[in-house]
Amino acid sequence: MLKDPRSQAALVENFGRQWLNLRNLADIKPDTTRFPTFSEELRADMLTETDRFFAEIIREDRSMRDFIDAKYTFVNERLASHYGIADVKGEAFRRVSLEGTPRAGVLTQASILMLTSDPTKTKPVLRGKWILENILGTPPPDPPANVPALEETVEANPDASLREQMALHRSNPTCASCHLTMDAIGFGFENFDAIGRWRDKDGQHTIDAAGKLPSGESFKSPTELITILSKRDRQFARCVTERSEERRGGKECRSRWSPDH
Numbered sequence: 313m314l315k316d317p318r319s320q321a322a323l324v325e326n327f328g329r330q331w332l333n334l335r336n337l338a339d340i341k342p343d344t345t346r347f348p349t350f351s352e353e354l355r356a357d358m359l360t361e362t363d364r365f366f367a368e369i370i371r372e373d374r375s376m377r378d379f380i381d382a383k384y385t386f387v388n389e390r391l392a393s394h395y396g397i398a399d400v401k402g403e404a405f406r407r408v409s410l411e412g413t414p415r416a417g418v419l420t421q422a423s424i425l426m427l428t429s430d431p432t433k434t435k436p437v438l439r440g441k442w443i444l445e446n447i448l449g450t451p452p453p454d455p456p457a458n459v460p461a462l463e464e465t466v467e468a469n470p471d472a473s474l475r476e477q478m479a480l481h482r483s484n485p486t487c488a489s490c491h492l493t494m495d496a497i498g499f500g501f502e503n504f505d506a507i508g509r510w511r512d513k514d515g516q517h518t519i520d521a522a523g524k525l526p527s528g529e530s531f532k533s534p535t536e537l538i539t540i541l542s543k544r545d546r547q548f549a550r551c552v553t554e555r556s557e558e559r560r561g562g563k564e565c566r567s568r569w570s571p572d573h
Contacts, residue, residue: 328366331555332446334359337423343432347507349394357391358423358508364405365418376549380417380447381542383410394422394509414510416538419443419501422508429506434514436498443497448544449551452494496523500537 329335337359342350364386369378386407392400395415397408410416418424428439445451503519505511512519522532531537541548 323370324363324366327556328363331552332362332418332424333427333442334362334423337427340426340429341431342426342429342507346432347505350507354390354394354422354507355426357388357394358421358426360388360405361386361391362418362421362423365421368407375545376552377542377545378417380419380545380548381538382417384408385410385415385421391422394507396510414503414534416535417542419447419538419541420504420508420534425501425504425508426506432506434502434504434506436502437494438498439501440494440496440498443541444494446555447541447551448547449554450547493526496525497537499523500531501534503534 337355340355344350365382368374368386369382374382384407386405387395387397387400388403388405389400390403392398392408395413397413400406400408414420424442425434425439428442429435441452500521500523502514502521503510503512505514521534521537522530523537524530525540529540531540
């Protein structure tokens with residue numbers, strides 16, 4: 313059944329988009345003053361890339377790890393230009409290699425990066441939370457009541473980098489426990505701006521994408537963090553299986569991607 317193009321399309325749209333929260337992508341409104349290259353056509357391209365990538369993994373019966381660390385994707389000329397990928401012409405999407413680039417899997421696709429950002433800036437906490445929930449299946453607890461808002465820290469320290477502001481926010485013990493993992497993962501993707509372009513600086517501040525997870529694993533770049541996350545393939549498979557079961561109303565849903573496979 314999965315070889316039928318209609319089944320693949322239904323799986324992509326009904327499960328893939330729901331699992332990755334891509335049904336919310338239409339609600340994201342990037343500030344076009346800050347991001348003048350953004351357009352509705354580019355938004356559509358971002359969604360098509362992720363849909364085509366998901367469908368390829370299903371159609372080719374590829375490893376679950378491809379979702380995290382595959383060194384290929386699907387782009388047209390507009391999206392390729394957005395990513396800085398050369399020699400792609402026209403509106404048609406085609407598979408391209410990501411070897412030699414800092415991108416891999418869904419986590420560096422513009423759809424996900426924009427979905428987990430604010431209209432004017434990146435949001436490392438949201439990116440970290442999204443990965444914990446949708447990739448690792450370990451959502452953080454709800455924040456305790458009466459926790460000071462991050463905005464208060466930002467207003468009190470306007471010249472500090474976002475990383476410095478977050479460190480000050482985490483100095484509150486009630487904030488630290490939840491933010492420790494979320495922040496480390498989120499800042500690992502800080503080289504990608506709010507619409508998924510690569511950058512080396514955020515305003516006057518040089519990007520620092522290094523971090524250390526509670527497990528003791530350290531990384532210095534998005535590529536190194538993706539390598540760490542790809543080793544959690546069984547955890548990831550369990551997360552996706554559970555989401556699939558939720559989609560089917562709790563009915564058993566086992567496949568070659570089952571964590572017990």
